Amino acid sequence: MTDSIAxxxxxxxxxxxxxxxxxxxxxxxxxxxxxxxxxxxxCGKTTTLRLIAGFEKPDSxxxxxxxxxxxxxxxxxxxxxxxxxxVFQDHALFPHLTVFDNVAFGLRGKTKTxxxxxxxxxxxxxxxLSFSKRYPHELSGGERQRVALARALAxxxxxxxxxxxxxxxxxxxxxxxxxxxxxxxxxxxATVVFVTHDQEEALYMGDRLAVLQKGxxxxxxxxxxxxxxxxxxxxxxxxGDSDFLKGKIVKGGIQTEIGxxxxxxxxxxxxxxxxxxxxxxxxxxxxxxxxxxxIERFFRGAFNLYRLRxxxxxxxxxxxxxxxxxxxxxxxxxxxxxxxxxNIFSA
Amino acid sequence: MTPILWGFSILVVIAILLPITYLIIRVxxxxxxxxxxxxxxxxxxxxxxxxxxxxxxxxxxxxIAVPIAWLTVRTDLPFRKMWAILTPLPLVIPSYVGxxxxxxxxxxxxxxxxxxxxxxxxxxxxxxxxxxxAMLVLTLLSYPYxxxxxxxxxxxxxxxxxxxxxxxxxxxxxxFWRVTLPLLRPALGAGSLLVALYVLRDFGVVAxxxxxTFTRAIYVSYTSFxxxxxxxxxxxxxxxxxxxxxxxxxxxxRTKYFQIGTGQARPPALIQLGYWRLPALLFCVTVVxxxxxxxxxxxxxxxxxxxxxxxxxxxxxxIAWNSISASAIGAIVILLAAIPVVILIVRRxxxxxxxxxxITYSTFALPGVVIALALxxxxxxHAPWLYQTxxxxxxxxxILFLPQAMGAVRTTLLQISPNVEEAxxxxxxxxxxxxxxVTLPLLxxxxxxxxSLVFLTIMKELPATLILAPIGFKTLxxxxxxxxxxxxxxxxxxxxxxxxxxxxxxxxxxxxxxKNVE
Numbered sequence: 106m107t108d109s110i111a112x113x114x115x116x117x118x119x120x121x122x123x124x125x126x127x128x129x130x131x132x133x134x135x136x137x138x139x140x141x142x143x144x145x146x147x148c149g150k151t152t153t154l155r156l157i158a159g160f161e162k163p164d165s166x167x168x169x170x171x172x173x174x175x176x177x178x179x180x181x182x183x184x185x186x187x188x189x190x191x192v193f194q195d196h197a198l199f200p201h202l203t204v205f206d207n208v209a210f211g212l213r214g215k216t217k218t219x220x221x222x223x224x225x226x227x228x229x230x231x232x233x234l235s236f237s238k239r240y241p242h243e244l245s246g247g248e249r250q251r252v253a254l255a256r257a258l259a260x261x262x263x264x265x266x267x268x269x270x271x272x273x274x275x276x277x278x279x280x281x282x283x284x285x286x287x288x289x290x291x292x293x294x295a296t297v298v299f300v301t302h303d304q305e306e307a308l309y310m311g312d313r314l315a316v317l318q319k320g321x322x323x324x325x326x327x328x329x330x331x332x333x334x335x336x337x338x339x340x341x342x343x344x345g346d347s348d349f350l351k352g353k354i355v356k357g358g359i360q361t362e363i364g365x366x367x368x369x370x371x372x373x374x375x376x377x378x379x380x381x382x383x384x385x386x387x388x389x390x391x392x393x394x395x396x397x398x399x400i401e402r403f404f405r406g407a408f409n410l411y412r413l414r415x416x417x418x419x420x421x422x423x424x425x426x427x428x429x430x431x432x433x434x435x436x437x438x439x440x441x442x443x444x445x446x447x448n449i450f451s452a
Numbered sequence: 453m454t455p456i457l458w459g460f461s462i463l464v465v466i467a468i469l470l471p472i473t474y475l476i477i478r479v480x481x482x483x484x485x486x487x488x489x490x491x492x493x494x495x496x497x498x499x500x501x502x503x504x505x506x507x508x509x510x511x512x513x514x515x516i517a518v519p520i521a522w523l524t525v526r527t528d529l530p531f532r533k534m535w536a537i538l539t540p541l542p543l544v545i546p547s548y549v550g551x552x553x554x555x556x557x558x559x560x561x562x563x564x565x566x567x568x569x570x571x572x573x574x575x576x577x578x579x580x581x582x583x584x585x586a587m588l589v590l591t592l593l594s595y596p597y598x599x600x601x602x603x604x605x606x607x608x609x610x611x612x613x614x615x616x617x618x619x620x621x622x623x624x625x626x627x628f629w630r631v632t633l634p635l636l637r638p639a640l641g642a643g644s645l646l647v648a649l650y651v652l653r654d655f656g657v658v659a660x661x662x663x664x665t666f667t668r669a670i671y672v673s674y675t676s677f678x679x680x681x682x683x684x685x686x687x688x689x690x691x692x693x694x695x696x697x698x699x700x701x702x703x704x705x706r707t708k709y710f711q712i713g714t715g716q717a718r719p720p721a722l723i724q725l726g727y728w729r730l731p732a733l734l735f736c737v738t739v740v741x742x743x744x745x746x747x748x749x750x751x752x753x754x755x756x757x758x759x760x761x762x763x764x765x766x767x768x769x770x771i772a773w774n775s776i777s778a779s780a781i782g783a784i785v786i787l788l789a790a791i792p793v794v795i796l797i798v799r800r801x802x803x804x805x806x807x808x809x810x811i812t813y814s815t816f817a818l819p820g821v822v823i824a825l826a827l828x829x830x831x832x833x834h835a836p837w838l839y840q841t842x843x844x845x846x847x848x849x850x851i852l853f854l855p856q857a858m859g860a861v862r863t864t865l866l867q868i869s870p871n872v873e874e875a876x877x878x879x880x881x882x883x884x885x886x887x888x889x890v891t892l893p894l895l896x897x898x899x900x901x902x903x904s905l906v907f908l909t910i911m912k913e914l915p916a917t918l919i920l921a922p923i924g925f926k927t928l929x930x931x932x933x934x935x936x937x938x939x940x941x942x943x944x945x946x947x948x949x950x951x952x953x954x955x956x957x958x959x960x961x962x963x964x965x966x967k968n969v970e
């Protein structure tokens with residue numbers, strides 16, 4: 106992976122009537138990386154993708170693909186001239202064309218022999234060589250997904266865009282197709298921007314993640330950075346389902362309802378803060394005079410997820426091993442048990 | 453329950469098929485002399501004329517309808533919504549009313565010629581009678597069939613298909629030819645078939661424009677007492693119609709393959725017409741003017757002229773009453789006949805009921821002239837007591853419009869889950885009680901819709917009414933016809949306006965509903 110920039114977006118703004126779909130988004134995609142645009146529905150991730158593709162025109166801002174300005178206040182390059190390959194949410198395979206013709210669709214100005222060899226190569230790559238004469242309606246969801254990928258990759262685009270590419274697949278199929286697709290994209294070292302609302306998928310697929318909310322870019326970074334060093338409360342809440350516990354800065358750490366958390370924070374004493382706690386950060390023991398009650402237990406197979414209620418009414422979640430089964434209603438002593446630093450936000 | 457339904461359905465099938473079957477058998481058994489008629493040059497000419505007219509009207513209609521569908525659904529055409537509402541409206545003009553208005557304006561000694569004569573001394577206009585007039589009027593009246601089907605397909609089309617083509621390097625124009633148009637092909641095919649059948653069945657326009665396609669040739673032979681020729685022509689029409697129906701079932705079964713995908717997630721961005729805006733607008737203005745504004749204007753003109761001359765027939769009330777009562781009785785009887793047959797088809801789907809379905813639908817494409825003629829033959833030879841009576845006319849309406857009534861009932865019945873009926877059975881009701889306490893109340897809205905549709909179609913029907921109505925029984929349609937055939941254009945205006953207004957009601961309802969859905 107080189108560190109050259111494949112896509113550069115600068116202060117993108119897009120409004121629809123009264124809603125600000127994309128508000129001052131700036132981000133870079135490095136050549137050969139997979140960037141995941143992640144956020145809840147309506148956060149502007151799909152609009153950002155469609156701005157890069159050229160299906161929408163930004164109200165202001167600049168987009169550069171490779172060396173070329175494709176959108177700014179005077180330039181607008183239409184999608185067909187941007188050299189992109191797009192995989193759509195519902196695959197958008199042409200129902201009137203065979204698998205072969207779908208993949209060959211974007212290969213213009215090539216001889217028949219060239220087309221045959223490229224399409225063959227693409228179908229081989231996605232493992233559908235024997236399906237070339239079939240029509241889209243004769244394929245399963247996963248097969249359609251792979252044809253859509255082959256069709257987008259065939260013209261050797263400089264940039265691959267994927268709009269919720271796995272959302273129309275069944276859950277069990279999704280994991281399998283996802284692995285396959287990531288392997289292919291990495292083999293050909295494609296530069297990819299892909300949109301998802303599923304944090305697990307973003308963490309799995311993305312070399313880097315961009316978390317969006319209400320048209321804003323909240324944070325961009327590697328999956329580890331996003332997870333462990335969330336810069337905003339929204340990111341911490343959206344990634345890893347955090348609970349937020351109130352605390353106060355004291356000497357030597359943060360005083361909370363479940364005791365002193367020994368983490369030094371560069372804030373004045375007595376500042377009110379909130380600490381993002383994920384279920385793996387919390388542990389507890391049975392204790393008749395403990396600080397919380399077990400109100401629910403969810404068996405998740407590999408582990409148990411407990412829901413605890415502190416005396417203040419605050420809810421915390423905690424993972425324990427799958428063999429440790431404790432009764433609902435038991436009083437326990439909860440405490441923070443982690444060796445990494447926690448995300449702190451001023452309240 | 454089932455045997456009773458079957459017994460009833462078989463009676464219906466017999467009533468529907470008997471006249472046509474009788475006609476076919478009689479022609480077939482008429483001996484080689486009659487068969488010589490098939491080889492007469494007149495026969496070939498009729499076939500060629502009909503085919504030529506059908507092909508021309510369908511082609512020109514497609515060239516009018518597809519651009520309008522695309523412009524009103526996908527572009528920033530000025531007043532897009534208004535054009536979307538106005539362009540299907542010519543459907544409410546019955547063909548003989550359209551033919552009458554155009555003939556009155558552009559025919560010899562018509563309004564245009566009179567006007568040009570006072571202004572410039574022009575005494576002759578290019579001939580409108582024959583092919584040009586028939587083609588022009590039929591196209592203007594029937595292009596909405598293609599428009600509605602392609603427009604529906606276009607607005608259901610997944611916009612990401614076109615976006616995929618754009619992302620693969622094709623511009624707007626090549627995307628239209630390579631992706632959009634191929635995807636519209638089934639809808640275009642279905643619409644074109646409707647237009648071709650409309651031409652094949654049409655009596656009003658070809659009769660007024662004096663262009664002898666099958667329906668006019670049959671009518672002329674019949675009125676000149678050359679009945680064997682009329683029967684022979686009818687037989688050929690039946691065969692041609694069967695070919696069309698075969699094509700239709702083939703197209704329908706192929707369209708299934710085109711329906712994949714999850715439907716559209718976002719409305720597609722409107723295509724900027726740029727400097728094509730003006731030509732596009734001009735095109736819509738021309739089509740709406742010729743197909744809607746001009747006929748309405750002419751109708752109002754003739755009405756005013758008729759009122760001034762005191763020509764509005766005093767018996768209009770009686771005629772309207774005849775029309776309304778005949779249509780109402782027809783609608784109720786046909787609907788009652790349709791219900792048991794539809795229940796059998798929908799609730800007991802098997803090979804036998806599928807055949808029943810096919811048979812009962814098969815008559816929908818037949819021209820009214822042919823049905824009427826078959827009934828005349830049958831009545832004259834085997835049921836003289838029925839000949840030129842009201843029940844005979846009702847039977848003709850039944851044969852012509854039962855498919856329409858069945859369609860309406862079937863759509864509603866398919867929406868009622870059989871579980872609801874089974875629930876009532878499990879609560880201890882007898883099937884007959886279930887029908888009256890559960891099925892019928894749920895069917896009510898569909899029945900009302902079906903009945904009003906049949907009511908209006910009967911009211912507009914001309915050829916069968918003309919041939920079979922009891923002597924002295926004049927309806928709105930037949931009084932327009934007789935006024936027009938004697939060139940009393942002003943006399944035809946009032947009944948024509950009544951019919952157009954009546955047929956506008958379901959169209960208005962349809963438009964309002966379509967807007968609600970949006």
